[in-house]
Amino acid sequence: MKDFLQDLNPQQREAVCHIEGPLLILAGAGSGKTRVITHRIAYLVHSEGVPGPSILAVTFTNKAAGEMRERVANLIGLSDWRRAPLISTFHSFCVRLLRRDGDPLADLRPGFTRDFTIYDDDDQLALIKQIYRSLGLDDKSLPPRSVLSTISHAKNQKQTPEDFYKKAADPKASRLAVIFEQYEARLRQANALDFDDLLLETVRLLGSDEATRLAYNERFRFLMIDEYQDTNRVQYELMRLLTVSHQNVAVVGDEDQSIYGWRGADIRNILDFERDFPNARVIRLEQNYRSTKNILEAASAVVSHNTQRKGKWLWTEAGGGAPIGVYEGWDAENEALFIAHTIDNLLRDFPEDRVAVLYRTNAQSRQIEEALRRYGRKYLVVGGLSFYQRMEVKDAMAYLKAALSPDDSVSLLRIINTPARGIGKTTVEQVEREAAARGVSFWAALRALLEEGQLSARAQAALSAFVKLIGELHEAASSGMAVHQLLSLILERTGYRQMLESDPSPDSEARLENLNELLNAAADSAERGETLAEFLDHAALVSESDQLDDQAAVSLLTVHNAKGLEFPVVFLAGLEEGLFPHSRSRDSADALEEERRLCYVGMTRAQKRLYLTYARSRRRWGGGAPESSFPSRFLREVPSHLTKRLGMDHTMETVDLFAERHEVRETVKKNLYTGKTFNSIDNIAQYFAERAAQAKSHTAPSAPPPSGPPVSAPAPPPPARAAASQGGLRMGTVIQHPKYGRGTVLRREGDGDDAKLTISFPGYGLKKLVAKYAGLKVDE
């Protein structure tokens, strides 16, 4: 048997060997936190004989969960899926629980059924806007976004609309209460849960239904929570409920890395753990294995200016390393060029190093992208618009959601007139008013109105055609038709595909490609035996940081997205007052401390080299006048003996990026040297591969892992197969893809149009495509 305690320091070993009872691991940055969690799981399974499925490990992102799953699999061996522990995000875990065992919730939440839909924040926003319309509110005085965050906060504090009514002192506050109440009512009407509800309702269910609670305590005898400092109060309660009968809970966190206060992360959860669990064991991991001494000292010096901390001092055996580079650009373009230039030089000397450029706000990425393009360096932007947020993809998903449950008013309204079918604003508003008056869903009101024949002839005709269409799709969805077939049917029957095909604008071509990619994903999902609901769940739960590709040489991402990651070289850009720390935190000491922690997180991502950059002037948006800015206070907090001021290198280009912006943009369109990829499809494929593997643990435990390598992982070319020679696209054929360009067919599964092809595209990696949808041409 493998010795899971080897290569661990005494504190890590102590944490790994702790078996029963509460455990708090205070793990500094780079102290081997993930290592401890994964080794502890392996140790429990192999040395303590704990069945894998009795262990639940919870993380915040799918990315972290996936990585952990992989590392655990490497430790305990992939061969036997029955022994796999459940490693999941909070939200996925709750969805899973509610889908499987959520029935008792119907007592607490009238109308709830297990096939609820999930509203993501675009859906939530749409819902708020619907409410505004029905109440005749304008969104000037109460911006929908801020209302949404107020509601979310309230829900996480377990406040109800009634609480709002009670304490409402002015008209604005009582209006807020009305909106809140309406919001909740409409969610229920649509049998929809928002992200907060996923957690909240799970907590309510476990709190009130003893049988379910006991069953889950029994099922998961060991609970582990990663990034514990970022849990909110509801997640905390979930933890308590899942461990009432055994208290076998190990949490790992670092108060210096708590950066989600704005979404309800409650630092008390970590500061009070010892009080809530008096018998808790506390272990500190203070040896850092990641960074050089200079980097570690600089980061520690910055964060030591905070008052709200338990206090610890990380140490390392590593040498000092390179000094920390500090660069002052005269404007943001110059800063970006410096970064690109330095990266270019570094990668020439150390081609193996991965580089990350971290920034406070997503908007900063553009200039850096443009500078990198000038140097012809490939990069990957993490964040920004994700695949599932694109208009056409959202539309298609809305059709799927509406087909699954027409009562989902947000989805129904999204697509009621897309493509245009003569149902205008006036008609929609009429139906909305009716729905509000009768207290029913939009769909119900629509059908009632049609039956009563109270509409104008024109509206009547348009709406009844629409009702017929949705009815038909609903029937198709209920018949258990495979997801990609249903989607295909939708695109044809609704005329959506036609609409795009007849649109001459260049985006519509890209949109069609995206829909084809979605079809591919759906086909994959169907092949794994997933239901429509499962497909939709996944789409709602994937997040932006899940796109991160470890192999990319240069990654651009926000500091928030960088949590939990490490890179040999890190640039922390835009260290200016008002940007980092962000202006929004100016008047709150707590918020400022959070900014400082964020800075600490950013700095400690670096292994070998760290650069801190800022600009003396920056334009807030495109055409506006440049505004002068001042170096961030965090820069002053870095001891000067650790830093080295860098100047312009004479080989650095001094072009005016702003002036040639137009040209650069044209280049992007031609896709000449951008390395930007939206590889969410890869993640979808990978996700489904993992899901399939997990599902097999219940049915056919000895089955081999899913065929075919996950597309995003670097994989050796699959072995040649005889079947691959039939049909037009055989192995080795060079083809042309509308988006990825020229590629080579490596593998083929199935025949004819339904064949699935694994194709290698230089610059994009391996893609798995369904021949029918991919739009491939044989390259002569």
Next chain:
DNA sequence: TGATTCTACGGTCTC
């Protein structure tokens, strides 16, 4: 109604 143009306004961070 639907398509097009115009204007105003915003800009952390996320499951």
Next chain:
DNA sequence: CGTAGAATCA
């Protein structure tokens, strides 16, 4: 600058 919603025209 980019987008969403308003205003305007067909």
